[in-house]
Amino acid sequence: MTVPTPTAAQLDLQARARELSEVFKERATEVDRTEDYPMQNAKELAAAGFMGMTIPQEYGGPGLSLYDVVLVIEEIAKGCGVSGRIVVDGNLGALSIIMRAGSEELKKHVADLVLGGDKPVIQITEPAGGTDVNAMTTTAEVRGDTVVLNGTKTWITGAKDSVVNVVVAKLVEDGEDKGLCAVYCERDDEGFDLGKRNYMMGLRGIPEMDVHFNDLVVPRSNVLMFGLKDIMGRYNNQRVGAATVALGLAQAAYEDALHYTTQRQQFGHPISDFQGLRWKLVDMRLALDASRLLIHRAAASASLSESGLPDPELAALAKLHAAENAITVSSTALQLHGALGYSRNIRVERLYRDARMFTLGGGTTEALRNLIGSQILKPFTSGVS
Incomplete structure (x- = not known):
């Protein structure tokens, strides 16, 4: 399966999300400090059209694809991981269950709430x-x-x-x-x-x-x-969304590390000149690109299925890789900042803490490995009691 190339409309959607993300970036430290739900961010996400993107047009939404949604999630999560999670829940998971199986009255009611900023x-x-x-x-x-x-x-x-x-x-x-x-x-x-x-x-x-x-x-x-199969099948799009938040957090950590290492001088050189540190940047970039390709492939699979849901194995692969590498990348970014990275004076410390959740929530990495393993071995175990 090929990874899609963003259209002009999707690039515009991504650019608008990036602009709003910069606003959220300025608020993210305060959200972390107060531990209060960023209701203002949710309202601004709704005003920008980023809540209820997957709601069909007959219920007032734009009826966008999972691929459209992940383009927005990554940008928003780079500025604020909490807001990235709001976008996930405002488009996937519970919302997709309601839009698939709710009564006409319920669909219209929920669409109004979500398009207004409620996070299912x-x-x-x-x-x-x-x-x-x-x-x-x-x-x-x-x-x-x-x-x-x-x-x-x-x-x-x-x-x-x-x-x-x-x-x-x-x-x-x-x-x-x-x-x-x-x-x-x-x-x-x-x-x-x-x-x-x-x-x-x-x-x-x-x-x-x-x-x-x-x-x-x-x-x-x-x-x-x-039934478990149908319910958890609807959860697969949320799994892709969670993977994308992890990616956005890791991308932000990488960008901060790249900026810092090219500015920080030691022994008369930017520390990015030192081979050992440069290789760390390369490994971070490699991990990010691989996660992004896996996520985009999983998102694209949703458009090819009759259910409109991503392939479960591809969703699990994307979540597994993005979650584990978000921890690795953010930890490396912290290391590259030295003692400064361990302080709360810069955001890398928060990005590391935020990234740590994604190997746990939305399916542990152990459970995902079991799921993927069962798919890999299925051709060899069919008919075996």
């Missing part, structure tokens, strides 16, 4: 179950024309500041477990109770919350999707 939330992880999704205990019990949610979720990104929520739960009907489903609810619904906040090492501006569901009642029509 997908709730999967539980205190006793992360990667093992089938072990979750949150239930959606059918009672007549309604469904009642009960249970606890954890590490829910932005639950405190977002209206739109999609909750993955076990559907129970007549006392029988019918498997996993995705249920739409809203933050202000009765029975939607916020629990403790989990304070994080990086990406501090999006509160990670516990959420408790205590007999939260929604119409049965709010059950949007059934």
